[in-house]
Amino acid sequence: MDSNKKFLNGTLNTIVLALLKDNGRMYGYEICQKTREATNNQINLTEGAIYPTLHRLEKEGLLFSTKEKVNGRVRKYYSLNQSSISEVNSQIDLLAKFAGHLRTLLKPSL
Amino acid sequence: MDSNKKFLNGTLNTIVLALLKDNGRMYGYEICQKTREATNNQINLTEGAIYPTLHRLEKEGLLFSTKEKVNGRVRKYYSLNQSSISEVNSQIDLLAKFAGHLRTLLKPSL
DNA sequence: TCACATACCTAATTCTGTTATGTATATTTG
DNA sequence: CAAATATACATAACAGAATTAGGTATGTGA
Numbered sequence: 001m002d003s004n005k006k007f008l009n010g011t012l013n014t015i016v017l018a019l020l021k022d023n024g025r026m027y028g029y030e031i032c033q034k035t036r037e038a039t040n041n042q043i044n045l046t047e048g049a050i051y052p053t054l055h056r057l058e059k060e061g062l063l064f065s066t067k068e069k070v071n072g073r074v075r076k077y078y079s080l081n082q083s084s085i086s087e088v089n090s091q092i093d094l095l096a097k098f099a100g101h102l103r104t105l106l107k108p109s110l
Numbered sequence: 111m112d113s114n115k116k117f118l119n120g121t122l123n124t125i126v127l128a129l130l131k132d133n134g135r136m137y138g139y140e141i142c143q144k145t146r147e148a149t150n151n152q153i154n155l156t157e158g159a160i161y162p163t164l165h166r167l168e169k170e171g172l173l174f175s176t177k178e179k180v181n182g183r184v185r186k187y188y189s190l191n192q193s194s195i196s197e198v199n200s201q202i203d204l205l206a207k208f209a210g211h212l213r214t215l216l217k218p219s220l
Numbered sequence: 221t222c223a224c225a226t227a228c229c230t231a232a233t234t235c236t237g238t239t240a241t242g243t244a245t246a247t248t249t250g
Numbered sequence: 251c252a253a254a255t256a257t258a259c260a261t262a263a264c265a266g267a268a269t270t271a272g273g274t275a276t277g278t279g280a
Contacts, residue, residue, distance in 0.1 A: 006119075006120035006123075006235080006236090006268080006269095007120045007121060007204075007205060007208045008120065008267090008268065009116075009119035009120040009235090009236080009237095009266095009267060009268060010116035010117045010118065010119040010120070010237095010266090010267075010268095011117060011212060012267080012268075013116075013267095014216070015212070015215050015216070018215055018216045018217075019215065022218055027227080027228090028227075028228075028229095029226065029227050029228075030227095033226095035215070038211075038214065038215065039211040039214070039215070042207060042208070042211060043208065043211050043215075046268080046269070046270085047227085047228080047229085048229095048230085048268075048269065048270070048271080048272095049267080049268050049269075051228075051229060051230085052229095052230085052267080052268085053267085053268090055229095056267095071226085071276090071277070072276060072277060073226065073227055073228085073275080073276055073277070074227075074228070074275095074276095075226095075227070075228085076227085076228070092216050092217075094117075095117060095212070095216060096212075096213065096216050096217060097152060098117045098152070098153070099209045099212045099213050099216070101148075101149040101152055101153050102121065102125070102205070102206075102209045103206065103209050103210075104148065104149070105125050105128055105129065105145070105148060105149070105153075106124070106125070106128045106202050106205060106206050106209070107128075107202075107206060116237085116266080116267085118236090118237070119235090119236065119237060119266090119267080119268090120235090120236075120237095120268090122236080122237075123236095137258075137259090138258075138259075138260095139257065139258050139259075140258095143257095156237080156238070156239085157258085157259080157260085158237075158238065158239070158240080158241095158260095158261085158262095159236080159237050159238075161259070161260060161261085162236080162237085162260090162261085163236085163237090165260095166236095181245090181246070181257090182245060182246065183244080183245055183246070183257065183258055183259085184244095184245095184258075184259070185257095185258070185259085186258085186259070
C-alpha cells in the first residue's frame with residue numbers, strides 16, 4: 001500500500017522522460033496521477049518529488065514548458081526538446097536494462 | 111560502461127538480501143564481484159556502498175555475520191537470519207513488482 | 221460554507237551511494 | 251626479488267535526490 005518509496009530514487013528522472021516521450025505533453029500534477037493509476041498506486045509519485053525534477057530537467061535543457069489556463073487554473077505543460085530525443089532514448093534504454101538485471105538478480109530462478 | 115550509478119539507489123538493500131537468500135552465505139567482496147559478473151559490469155557495486163549496507167542490515171537484525179580465515183585472509187560471511195525470511199521475501203517481491211512497473215512505464219508499447 | 225480536488229511551489233531533513241582513502245595479506249609478473 | 255595487482259576489510263567527507271511537511275490559489279460538490 002505505501003509501497004516502494006525508496007526504490008524510486010534515481011529512476012524518477014527517466015520515468016518522467018519516458019512518460020513525456022510517450023504522451024507528448026503533460027503537466028506535473030497529471031504525471032503524478034497517471035503514474036499512480038498506471039501502477040495501481042504502487043508507484044506513488046509525490047508532488048514534492050515531481051516538481052523539482054521537472055524544474056531540473058528543464059534547466060538541463062531536456063524539457064521545455066508552456067503555461068496554459070484551463071478551467072480557470074494555470075497548468076504548466078512540459079514536453080521533450082526535439083534536440084534531446086536521442087539522449088532521452090539512451091537514458092530509457094539504460095534504465096530498462098537496469099530493470100532487467102534487477103529482475104535477474106532478484107529472481108534467478110526465472 | 112560506467113553504467114547506471116544513480117539507479118542503484120534504494121535498491122541495493124534488497125539486491126543484497128536477494129543474493130544472500132539465493133546463495134546462503136556470501137562475503138562483501140564476493141557480492142561486489144558476483145554482481146558485476148552477473149550483470150556484465152552494468153551494475154557496478156562498489157565496496158564503499160556494500161560494506162555500509164551490510165553493516166546496516168546486520169544492525170537491523172536481518173543478517174548475521176561470521177568471520178573466517180581463508181588463505182590467510184579474513185573473510186566476513188553474511189547470511190540471512192531465519193527469523194527475517196518472510197520480511198526479506200516481501201521486500202524482494204516489492205522490488206520485483208517495482209521493476210515490473212518500471213518496465214511498463216518505460217516501454218508501454220510492449 | 222466547508223471540504224475536497226486540482227494545480228502550482230519550496231525548504232528542511234534524511235538517507236544512501238560516490239569518491240577517496242587506509243590497512244593488510246597473497247599472488248603474479250617482470 | 252621487488253613491484254604491481256588481486257583479495258578483503260573498513261570509514262569519512264561529500265553530493266544528490268526523495269520524503270515530509272508546509273504554503274498559495276481556484277473550482278466544484280455536498
